[in-house]
Amino acid sequence: MKRQERVRGGTGRALRADAERTEQAILEAAERVLGDNPAASMEQVAEAAGVARTTVHRRFATRDALITAMTARAIQQFDAAVKAARPDTAPPLVALYQGTANILRVKIGWGFALSRASSTDTEIARIQADVLATCDRLFRRAQESGVLRADADLAWVRRVYYALIHEAAAGRSDEDDTDALATLLVDTLLRGFGADGGHL
Amino acid sequence: MKRQERVRGGTGRALRADAERTEQAILEAAERVLGDNPAASMEQVAEAAGVARTTVHRRFATRDALITAMTARAIQQFDAAVKAARPDTAPPLVALYQGTANILRVKIGWGFALSRASSTDTEIARIQADVLATCDRLFRRAQESGVLRADADLAWVRRVYYALIHEAAAGRSDEDDTDALATLLVDTLLRGFGADGGHL
DNA sequence: AATAACTGCTACATCAATGATGCAACTAAA
DNA sequence: TTTAGTTGCATCATTGATGTAGCAGTTATT
Incomplete structure (x- = not known):
C-alpha cells in the first residue's frame, strides 16, 4: 500500500x-x-x-464495452440526480419538481446512454432497478398525500412521466432553462391541457 | 393497353x-x-x-430501399387513420378520441417504420408534413372550442401527444383493447394525474 | 399447354467496421 | 531526471453485411 x-x-x-x-x-x-x-x-x-x-x-x-461504460456513468449521475431530490423524505410535490429538474439535466447530457435499457452489466441493472423503485415510491407517496388522484394507475403514471422526460430532453437547446422546463413538464403531468370543467 | x-x-x-x-x-x-x-x-x-x-x-x-418502402406504407396508413377521424369537421373532442384509436392501431403495427422520421423521399415527407399540419389544425380547433385551455402551448401539446402515442404503442400486447387505450391516452392528455384542487 | 414470372440456391465480389500489434515520440509523476 | 504510462501512426487479420449474377425448378397467368 x-x-x-x-x-x-x-x-x-x-x-x-x-x-x-x-x-x-x-x-x-x-x-x-x-x-x-x-x-x-x-x-x-x-x-x-x-x-x-x-x-x-x-x-x-470493444464497442460494447464503450457503451456499457457510458451507460454506467450516466446511470450513476441519474441515480444521484434522483437522490438529491430527497424523494423519500421531502414533500412529494417538492421532490417531484426538484427531481425532474435534476433528471432533465442528466438526461439532456446523456440521452443516448440512458436510452440503452438492456444491459448485461449487473451493477447497472441494480442501480436502474433501484431508481425505478424509488420513483415508484415517490409516486405512491404523492398519491397517498393527494397530489395524484386516487384512481390513477401508477404504472401508467410512471410510463407517462418517463415519456415526458424523454420528449422534453429531446427538444433540448443545451442551456435552455431546465427549471422552467421541469415546471412545464410536471404541470403537464398533473393538469394536462384540458379546460378544467371539460368532461368530469 | x-x-x-x-x-x-x-x-x-x-x-x-x-x-x-x-x-x-x-x-x-x-x-x-x-x-x-x-x-x-x-x-x-x-x-x-x-x-x-x-x-x-x-x-x-438496398437496405435503404426496404426501409423507405416500409416507411411509405406506414405513413400512408397513418395518414388514412388521421383522415378517417374527420379531424377538420367532426367535433374536436370526438375527432381526438377517434383519431387516437386509429393512430394507435397503425402505430402498434408499424412502430419502427414510423420512427424513421428523416427520409430522403419527397412523397413521404409531403404526407408527413400534411399529417402534422392536420394534427395542428385539430389542436387549434380544440383550443378555440374550449377543449384545450387557452394558455396551452400548442407546439408542446403536440409533442406531448406524440410522446404519449409512442409510449402507449410501445407497451403493446397486439390485440389489447385499442379503444380503451386511446381513451386512457386522451384522458391523460386532457386531465393529467393531479387531484383537481391541487395547485391552481 | 405454353409462356412468363418468381424463387431458392450457390457462388462470388466488395466493403466497412472491428480489433490487435509494435514502435517511436511524448508526457506525467516519482 | 529517471521511470513508466500514454499516444499517434502504420499495419494487418478477421469478420459480417451487403449486393450481384446465373441456373434450375416451381408457380401464376393466359
Missing part, C-alpha cells in the same frame, strides 16, 4: 491524469456522436474526441 | 400475385425484426419472412 492507488469505479486500474482526461473526452464524444447516429463507427467517435481510433480501443476493448 | 396493368404506388412495375404476397411478408417481417433490433441484418429479415436473402434483395435493392 505504499504507492497511492486511485480507485476507479469498477472500470479498471488507476489511470494517469492525461489518460483520465482522454477517457472523459471519449465518453462525451461518444454520447454526442451516437446520440446523433446510433450506428456511427468507432472511428467517428474517435474523431469527435480528438484522438486516434486505436486509442479508443485501448481504453474500451 | 391490351393487357391489364396492375398499378402499384410508385414502388415499381406490376407484380404477380405470389410476388405481391412475398413483398408483403417481407415488409411485415422487417417491421417485426427491425422493431426489435434496428441493427438486424437483411438475412434476419429474410429468415423471419420465410424467404431467401436474395429474394429480399430482388424486391428491395
